Amino acid sequence: MELDDLYRRVIMDHYKNPRNRGTLDEDALTINLNNPTCGDRITLQLQVEDGIVKQAKFTGEGCSISMSSASMMTEAVHGKTTDEALALAAKFSSFIKGEVTEFDELEDIEALSGVTKFPARIKCATLGWNALRKGIEHQQQQ
């Protein structure tokens, strides 16, 4: 179990230079989620128009894994339909458990493969994706 397996350059890049970090208008779909066992928290905002995710932005605080994963997520869902975004969230869930090894939709995400070897950190990686799922499911129920 090597550290570099977990903290690859891509992860550190997303951690130190997060993509889509910030806020959208107040009327955007807003989801707050925290990880009660460790204190990580995220606020995800989605601008969905005609069933398409036009923009996704996030703020929050957490470890390198949770914040880099959230950063990657916002890139991955950009321009996707809400159903496609949900499918990506499901795929990420399989990926982080080691059931799927490739992530063609956004190769950066493959850098998170090391997390599968650190079971205590899986919940960090899924925080942003859970917020995404929660938000879209909520919106689809409206």
Place this chain on the structure above:
Amino acid sequence: MNVQAIREQFPILHQTINGHPLVYLDSAATSQKPRSVIDAVARYYEHDNANVHRGVHTLGSRATDAYEGAREKTAKFLNAASPQEIIFTRGTTTALNLVASSYARANCGEGDEIVITQMEHHSNLIPWQQVAKATGAALKYIPLQKDGSIRLEDVEATITDRTKIVSVMYVSNVLGVVNPIKEITAIAHKHGAKMVVDGAQSTPHMKVDVRDLDCDFYAFSGHKMCAPTGIGALYGKKALLEAMEPIEFGGEMIDDVGLYESTWKELPWKFEGGTPIIAGAVGLGAAIDFLNEIGLDEIEKHEHQLAAYAYDRLGTIEGISIFGPVHDRVGLVTFMLDDVHPHDVATVLDTKGIAVRAGHHCCQPLMRFLNVSSTARASFYLYNTEEDVDRLIDGLQQTKEFFGYGIG
């Protein structure tokens, strides 16, 4: 105190984690168990196991003697006046909830006050929130100083004649600070309030004398003091416990059961519904014997030295923040490294075989007071050495290097 000889008695310490000898610095979460405790539990199951207080047979008597023997040891350990004042529980949380659900709900009402502090563990905070909501009593906080310590003048200013309950942790699981419980108790009593003490972090590390403190209730967990998980106790003054209603009904606690009315056993059994945690109590008794043999004063001295050594050495790392007062620190140090999240610190240390805790430590209100969302904590016990601290320092230096320039 011969730490090497003590270490020999803890089988779990002698293994490698991720290719490195284990350095266990998370005893404030739960301590490791010595051979004598593990053996006592195994021996109980191999030779004496039966239900207590009902069997006429020999095993029933042996199990009862073992269980009640552990209660006597616990009473002596805390210097309680009688074993009747010791209620076995699952741990500190259950013990504090028992006081809140029974004593507090019956004795608090509109216009009354419950006084706690912002450094409390969630287990000594939420039960009182719930009592306040249910009874209309007000929940008040003794303010903290910047370093997290409490001033007696603030205690004086917060507790009033309307205060019914004061509940404070003896030792902070984040700051390592030892609170002036005896003095706070005296102030509470002056106003007719009852004093509850969360002893989860004090009982394993220092001599505790509930009669000297004069507190009304004292809660602690076995698993932080070398005993198994699932066993702890509530000490309460006999007159108070006698006046309290049980909160769990059935099994062990009954005296006479009718169709519409029932009566309870006398103390302490009226609070111990169901088959109790017999093997856990046996393990707790063995842990008390183990700690007594070494001596709580010796253990406290050792940990104090270790925490001071750790504090000094950690202070030499650039970009580190250490929380809590410098002096009077029980064996733990809570810290943060600039620009490295505590979870990442803990993961990097884990790859080097070093176990520390990262997170909010079940103290979210305190984290807010300190203006952080999470911290890392190294906590020590009688089996830790300066070499363990040195390994921690090396690990932290490597963490810094790794996160600074180590990504290749």
